[in-house]
Amino acid sequence: MLKIRMQGMTSDIEWFQKILEEDKRIRVLGISESFANKGTNKYFRVYAEVNKKEK
Numbered sequence: 001m002l003k004i005r006m007q008g009m010t011s012d013i014e015w016f017q018k019i020l021e022e023d024k025r026i027r028v029l030g031i032s033e034s035f036a037n038k039g040t041n042k043y044f045r046v047y048a049e050v051n052k053k054e055k
Helices: 010-022
Strands: 002-008 026-031 044-052
Touching: 002 010, 010 026, 010 044
Parallel strands: none
Antiparallel strands: 002 044, 026 044
């Protein structure tokens, strides 16, 4: 299992989340809720857990 931290604006995070979910080589095990970065309401972080799909 691999844990990925994504940071950016919500639109950027949603875009990359879609890429993860559509990739045929990995399985998304879970994605956390968004957390605002300290001192800003513009940038957020999200954690995703992924696994390599078995062939």
